[in-house]
Structure formats: structure tokens, C-alpha cells
Amino acid sequence: MSQVSGSDETPTESEGLNLGELWQAVRRRRRLALLVGTVVAASAFGSTLWERTFSPIYQGSFQLLISDPISTGDGAGAEGGTVETLARNRTSIDFPSLVETLRSPMVLDPLRRQLGPAGGLLGAAQVSQVAEGVLSVSLSGSKPSEIQAALDSLSAAYLNFAIDQRQRQLNEGLKFLDEQEPKLQFTVNQLQGQLAAFRRRYNLLDPEIEAGALKTESSGFDGVERELDAERSRLEKLRQGVVAGTLTSSGFSTASDSGVTVTQANGDLLAQLQGVEEQLSLARSTYRSDTPRMQSLTALRARLAGQLRSNQLEAIDTALKLNAARASTLAGQRRQVDRRFLKQPALIKDYEQIQQRLTVAQQNLTNFLTTRSTFQLERAQKSVPWTLLSPPAVDGNPVAPKLRQGLTKAILFGLIAGMGAAILRDRFDHVFRRSGEVRDQLKLPLLGHIPHLPFFQGVAETGRFQVEELDRDSASLGSMAGPYLTGSTPGAQVYQRFAYKEAFRNLYTSLRFLSTDQKLLTVGLTSSTPGEGKSLVNVLLAKTVSEMGQRVLLIDADMRKPQVHLRLGLNNLLGLSSLLTEDDHWGKALVPVPGYENWWVIPAGRRPPDPTRLLSADRMKELIRDISQSGQFDLILFDTPPVLGMADTALLTQHLDGLILLVSLDGVDRNLPKEALARISATGAPLLGLITNAIKEEETSPNETLYQRYGYAEADGEPDHAQIPASSAGWMPSQLLTLRKRGKALLHWIDG
Missing domain, CATH: 3.40.50.300 (P-loop containing nucleotide triphosphate hydrolases)
Known part of the structure; x- marks a missing residue:
């Protein structure tokens, strides 16, 4: 048996509308959609043709350069810097705010009164940014002569507005500079007084120079300390030689040249001892050691040597004491220099703080004075800050309504109206027709x-x-x-x-x-x-x-x-x-x-x-x-x-x-x-x-x-x-x- 069943093939009602249902509604009522869409599109495009023929819209425009493409500082030199920027009270150009200002009653109301009937065009003035720092101003209307007159007046008004705004900013800047200059001068004087008091208090001109001198002096102490250590080492070795008896009279004379002072008495004893040693050396070649001569010379040499050793040890000990005294004095001097050097970082910090504040204050004061001179010069010049790039001109061809745009809108309106009529008809007559x-x-x-x-x-x-x-x-x-x-x-x-x-x-x-x-x-x-x-x-x-x-x-x-x-x-x-x-x-x-x-x-x-x-x-x-x-x-x-x-x-x-x-x-x-x-x-x-x-x-x-x-x-x-003829239509006329x-x-x- 041939039959149809199963939920997969049977459509069910869905909640709400979807695009598929809307499209089906339009297809079902396609003739209505076509009729309504055609009528609406034809009416809309006919209206466009009527306006194009009998009431066309013309447009005129001009362009303004509102920023200097060469010097964006608008006359501000490098010497003025931040101070000049603050005095001018100017940041980057806010184009939306500028556009609203140019279209505001403050600027346009005087022109409306001046132009009379043509002043009504100013309400539709369009101001837009076409490039960096370039504004385009356009007006639209049905009479080219009125548009041209309004554009000429508007361009002149905008240039005058720019001059007035520039003069106002310069005057406000000069007022600001005049108010700030005494304060800056007072700050400079105050910081200079603090710097002089600092120098008097610590008895120095520059803590950094003083610290360098102390560092050099401390380095000199290191050399002297090394010399004293070397001298003390030699004296200790010399004393050890004298005590051990290994140092001869000639060797002691040679070693005494390195810091030990030999007195006249010790010199005589040393000379006698050397003479006895020479005689004893000659006697050994002639006499035997047990002879009286040899024994007398030997006893004399022993006596002179003992006396000389005692004098030598005394001289060496005296030299060691002098060396220790010099080392102690040197250590005291070093400690004093170190204490002075440790104070220098804090002094340098305080000095640099005062010096930096003074430098900034002096620079600010200089900038303020330079900027005030610049402002005074610019105010005297009264130059126009804006430039008219293209003069006011009216296009001889109508700009509205546009036929292509009107045709597109007519087709769009026709589609929307046709589809809307079809959907509404289908919603209110939601039945099957065929x-x-x-x-x-x-x-x-x-x-x-x-x-x-x-x-x-x-x-x-x-x-x-x-x-x-x-x-x-x-x-x-x-x-x-x-x-x-x-x-x-x-x-x-x-x-x-x-x-x-x-x-x-x-x-x-x-x-x-x-x-x-x-x-x-x-x-x-x-x-x-x-x-x-x-x-x-x-x-x-x-x-x-x-x-x-x-x-x-x-x-x-x-x-x-x-x-x-x-x-x-x-x-x-x-x-x-x-x-x-x-x-x-x-x-x-x-x-x-x-x-x-x-x-x-x-x-x-x-x-x-x-x-x-x-x-x-x-x-x-x-x-x-x-x-x-x-x-x-x-x-x-x-x-x-x-x-x-x-x-x-x-x-x-x-x-x-x-x-x-x-x-x-x-x-x-x-x-x-x-x-x-x-x-x-x-x-x-x-x-x-x-x-x-x-x-x-x-x-x-x-x-x-x-x-x-x-x-x-x-x-x-x-x-x-x-083929039988129709009977009488009764009371209803045939035309009806x-x-x-x-x-x-x-x-x-x-x-x-």
C-alpha cells in the first residue's frame, strides 16, 4: 500500500516567524508585492525627478588651513618650551569641539542679521575635516547667488574669528606671564640665598671638589704608610743581626744608612774596633794565638765589640720608636680625613638639590621672559592664524537630488513596501489559496x-x-x-x-x-x-x-x-x-x-x-x-x-x-x-x-x-x-x- 506517514515528512508549527516563513509569505503574495513595490518605487523615483527638475539643490564650499604645516607651534620658538604652551593655553586641536564652535550661534548669529533672508542657509552649514589641519565648509540651497554671498561672509567671519581667538589667547598668555614672573624671581632669589648659606655653614664652595681633595689626601697616606712599614721591617732585621752578632761593623755602617742615626761616639768606637781587627789580622800572620800580643788584641776587640753592640742596639731601638710614633701620627691623620670624607655624600646631596632647584627656577624665569617677549611681538603683528586654501565657490551643477541615489532608494523602498505589504496581507489572510x-x-x-x-x-x-x-x-x-x-x-x-x-x-x-x-x-x-x-x-x-x-x-x-x-x-x-x-x-x-x-x-x-x-x-x-x-x-x-x-x-x-x-x-x-x-x-x-x-x-x-x-x-x-444568452441582470447595470x-x-x- 502506498501511504505517507512519519513525523519527518510532516511539517509542524514553529513558534514565531523565521526567514523561511517570511520568504514563503512573499512568494505566496508575489503579485501583491510586485504591484505595491512597483507603485512605491515609481512614486519615489517620480518624486526625485520632480525635485531634480523644479527644485534642485546647489552647493558651494571653501577650505581653511587651521594649522601651520611647517611650524606646528604656531609661532612658538624652541626657547619658550612648556612655558609658552601653558601660556597659550592650547593643546592639540579638538576638531569636534571646533566644528561645533564654528556652527554655534555665537559665530553665526551676527552673520544671519547681516545677510537677511540668505542667512537662513547658515543653519545648514557643514564643517568637516578633509585632511590634517584642513577644514572644508559647505552650504547648500536652491539659489546659487545667495549661497555665494553666504559663503563670502562666512569665510571672512571665520578668519576674523581666528584672529580674535588668537589675540584673546595672547592677551590671556601675557596676563598669565605677568602674574607668574614675580613669583619665579622670588623663587630664584630664595634658592640663591640657600646656596650661599650652605657654603658658609660648611666652609666650602663645592662638596664634590672637597671630596676629591680628601680622596687624594687619603691616597697619599697609603704611600707614607707603606714606607713606614718597610723601614720598620729593616730596623727589626738590623736589630736581629746585631743581637746575633752576625752583623759586622762595616755591615752595620751600611745598614745604618736606612734610618738609624750613628752618633760621633759610636763612630769612634767603630773606627777603633776596625783598627783592632786589622791589627789582629796582621798579628795572626806573625804570632800564635797564645802569645801575649794576640791575647791582648783579642781582649781589646771583645771589649770594643761589646761596647759597640750596646750602642748599636740603643740606636736601633730609638729608630723603631720614632717609626712607631710616625705611624701613629699617620693613622690619626687618616681617621680625621676619613671622617671628613664620610660627611661629603650628604653634603653633596643637599648641595645638588639646592643647585638643581636653582637651575630649574633660573630656566623657568628665562623661559617666561623669552615667552613674554614673543607674545608681545605676536600681538603687535596681528597676523591671521588661518589661511584660505580655496576661495568660496558654488558648483553650477545641482548636487541633489541625485538620480542614481534616488533610483536606488526608490528600488529599496519598493522592495520594502512590497515585501511588507505581502507579509501583512499574508498575516491577515493566513489561509491557503490554491x-x-x-x-x-x-x-x-x-x-x-x-x-x-x-x-x-x-x-x-x-x-x-x-x-x-x-x-x-x-x-x-x-x-x-x-x-x-x-x-x-x-x-x-x-x-x-x-x-x-x-x-x-x-x-x-x-x-x-x-x-x-x-x-x-x-x-x-x-x-x-x-x-x-x-x-x-x-x-x-x-x-x-x-x-x-x-x-x-x-x-x-x-x-x-x-x-x-x-x-x-x-x-x-x-x-x-x-x-x-x-x-x-x-x-x-x-x-x-x-x-x-x-x-x-x-x-x-x-x-x-x-x-x-x-x-x-x-x-x-x-x-x-x-x-x-x-x-x-x-x-x-x-x-x-x-x-x-x-x-x-x-x-x-x-x-x-x-x-x-x-x-x-x-x-x-x-x-x-x-x-x-x-x-x-x-x-x-x-x-x-x-x-x-x-x-x-x-x-x-x-x-x-x-x-x-x-x-x-x-x-x-x-x-x-x-451558448444560451444570459438572462437579465436584474436591477444591477451591466457596467457595474x-x-x-x-x-x-x-x-x-x-x-x-
């Missing part, structure tokens, strides 16, 4: 379309229609006496009957070819909401199929609001509810439709207290199985309740071969069929496809003319009255009828 739209939106097979027929207009509200009336009116078409098959001509009446019959034949054909592997026997027809023509379509489908020689059973499963028995004029005392509550055979409730030998009906029966419980019982499943297996019917149709709001249809369709959803055109919100399909798919019921039902008047189908041209209606057994018809055609075209 069968193809239903098929594309719901993505299910379209099994058939039921055209709008005036005969069926309002049958749900009045309950007037019964099937025998349709047959009776069909028989009376030839005499045009039918009360319900109304139309503008007898030919239109013929087409109405033929159209509905052909629509249901096509629907039945679609059902037959829908199944490829198993014959469809039990089929349910439902709708999203009440009032979509579900019961009427069921009746007409059963009637058409029976007329085609097929055995049809129509079961009214809508036990809440049954309609089938009303359409067929049958008794509803015994029906489906009786079969579900009682253990009776289904044939007991089977009712043949009068006049149709192949058409039977099981009415809904009396309304039960709980239809949902009956439809969900096993008895319902057994009943459908018994009827299906009886072999008495070629097609069994079920008129089920609407899907939304009730569970009856979902319970019933579980036992059927398939379910068809009826969607009314121009009648039901397009979101409701989506919700119905989502609910059916959630239950796993087999969905066969869709049927669309036109419940409102449609445009004349092109098939109507074709059917009449080739005589299909006549061949179907209906007399062709297409034509206008009404064209208006409806236009609305149909727009919505289509």
Missing part, C-alpha cells in the same frame, strides 16, 4: 480538488441540502427551474454539476491508483477543524463512486456531531453507537440509500456520553474487521471527527487502510493543517494524501471553456447551454457588473 500551495506547504500527495459550486454555498449553516435535491436540480437544468444550482447562465449551471462529478471521479481514480500492492478498502476522511465540508465531501464521493457501479458503504463515525443522515434524509436512531454498545450484527444498522442500489450507510446513531471510549474499544476493531471481510463492498468510507481538539480520529484510523485530510481553501488558517498532520503522524496512522475544498468562489477555470468547447458536459449526459467582475478578477490575481 491546491498547489497546499501540496507544496504540507509536502503530501494531492489526491483531488473539489471546486467551489454555488449550490453548496451555506449548506453547513442552513442544513438545507439533501442528495435528492441535487438530483432533482440536475433533472431541471433544461428548464432552468432549479432553486439551488444557481449561475449566471444555464451553461454555468451545467458546468457546476459536471465539475463536481468530474472532481469526485478524479478523486476516486487517485484512490485506486494510490495502492499498488493491496487494495484500499477502508478509508477515512477527516479535516483539521469543523466547517470545512468534510461530511458533504464524504456524501458526494460515495454518491459518485456508487454511480460508477462500485459498492460503497459510508459510515458516519462522527458521533459527536453527525451529518450524514441529514444529507441523505435517513433515520439516525440506530447506527454506529448502537453497534458499539450492543452485541448486534452490523447488518442491523445497514441502511441502503434510496435511489442508489450500490450505496449503503451506517449512521452515527444516538450520541453516546463518551464517544472516545467506544472508538478505543476492541469492539470497534472487530466491527471494522467483520465489515471488511464480508466482501459486500468495494469501498468503505468513514466520516471521522476533526483531528484537532479530539482523539477520536487518531483512535479510529489505527484500524483503517488509510486516512485522507481535507483542507479547505480560503477558510482555514494554514497552521491548523500542519498541526493536524503532526498529530496524525505522531499516532502512526497511515496518511494517504490531501483533498482541497474551495469553499469560496474561485476564478473561472480555464477547463470550463474547454469542457464546453469540446462538448464534454453534453457527452456526460448534460445538455450544453453554454463588468466593473465588479474586473475588481474580483484583480483581487484574485493579486492573491493568486
